[in-house]
């Protein structure tokens with residue numbers, strides 16, 4: 001065991017050294033490009049359907065002559081044009097269709113070194129790496145990561161079957177939530193807050209707009225007085241909500257609905273029997289009256305019926 005410790009220490013040191021060397025080489029690269037362009041280093045999280053400003057600034061040697069400035073935003077992977085500005089105005093003939101009418105620069109601030117892009121009505125497809133190029137005699141660029149997030153609807157849990165439940169029955173609990181992004185993490189917990197991972201099936205289906213609908217099914221054998229809750233976690237937005245069902249009662253308890261159905265049926269049956277009895281009695285009386293021996297009939301109807 002003890003021999004391992006120095007080895008781990010060496011590994012850690014070499015990892016740290018490698019990291020700082022990478023930083024050094026990046027700094028060297030930057031100093032070669034004369035124009036200093038700054039973009040956020042951490043991913044920018046934008047909400048689906050909302051507007052977002054993608055920050056990009058450069059060190060302007062004031063005053064900037066806008067006729068000499070070019071700003072060019074493009075998608076890092078496909079090189080598709082998002083927005084461009086040169087010769088003192090926007091140049092949008094090359095702009096990708098998906099960005100039409102959704103972009104603008106802050107023209108009043110371009111001269112002071114602000115090449116930030118306003119992107120309106122963010123879509124799921126906007127998720128990706130955006131590059132900002134600035135040319136002002138010299139040239140510089142930066143790339144930022146845009147992550148699109150959409151909150152899910154509040155999760156809902158349903159139970160099947162939901163009638164005549166007794167402890168020992170196997171039921172399926174279904175948890176659904178809609179219209180979120182990116183894919184959610186669904187976690188089932190019992191009443192004690194313990195994670196339940198067995199017998200869980202979760203599916204996430206993308207809609208046309210790229211938003212996910214989540215459906216998670218938990219199959220359990222019911223225990224009395226048990227609670228099952230479904231927790232939904234969005235990796236970008238954190239905990240989004242939870243829903244739970246609680247099954248109360250013991251082996252002997254009769255579910256309320258079943259009880260009322262039974263009572264109702266019993267009352268109906270009783271009514272039917274009474275009606276039948278009344279009709280029978282009348283029939284018997286009629287046949288008695290027809291018969292000649294009226295006296296005997298009045299005393300005991302049964303005997304008459306049997307005699308027929």
Ligand SMILES: *[C@@H]1O[C@H](CO)[C@@H](O)[C@H](O)[C@H]1NC(C)=O
Nearest residue numbers: 034035036038057058059060
């Ligand atoms: C560029 O401007 C930033 C602040 O806006 C400053 O921190 C940085 O040192 C400047 N770089 C150069 C090369 O002037």
Ligand SMILES: *[C@@H]1O[C@H](CO)[C@@H](O)[C@H](O)[C@H]1NC(C)=O
Nearest residue numbers: 063064065066067068069087
């Ligand atoms: C800005 O640049 C253009 C083109 O290089 C030049 O014609 C113009 O005179 C410049 N304007 C100023 C105020 O320097």
Ligand SMILES: *[C@@H]1O[C@H](CO)[C@@H](O)[C@H](O)[C@H]1NC(C)=O
Nearest residue numbers: 096097098099100101102103
């Ligand atoms: C952009 O806006 C113009 C004018 O408002 C409109 O004619 C055009 O159809 C729009 N383009 C898109 C792709 O929405």
Ligand SMILES: *[C@@H]1O[C@H](CO)[C@@H](O)[C@H](O)[C@H]1NC(C)=O
Nearest residue numbers: 053055057106109114115116
């Ligand atoms: C650039 O302009 C945007 C939009 O007005 C603003 O939010 C941002 O703070 C500006 N950046 C700097 C460094 O001034």
Ligand SMILES: *[C@@H]1O[C@H](CO)[C@@H](O)[C@H](O)[C@H]1NC(C)=O
Nearest residue numbers: 185186187189193194195196
């Ligand atoms: C349950 O699982 C989640 C995510 O998988 C985890 O963050 C949490 O700590 C777990 N809780 C317990 C009580 O194990």
Ligand SMILES: *[C@@H]1O[C@H](CO)[C@@H](O)[C@H](O)[C@H]1NC(C)=O
Nearest residue numbers: 170196197198199219220221
């Ligand atoms: C998972 O399902 C099987 C078969 O229905 C059952 O035997 C088992 O107890 C279930 N596991 C849990 C943790 O409920």
Ligand SMILES: *[C@@H]1O[C@H](CO)[C@@H](O)[C@H](O)[C@H]1NC(C)=O
Nearest residue numbers: 223224225226248249250251
């Ligand atoms: C379930 O809860 C009821 C009332 O809260 C209680 O009377 C019963 O003993 C509980 N049953 C079990 C098995 O814990």
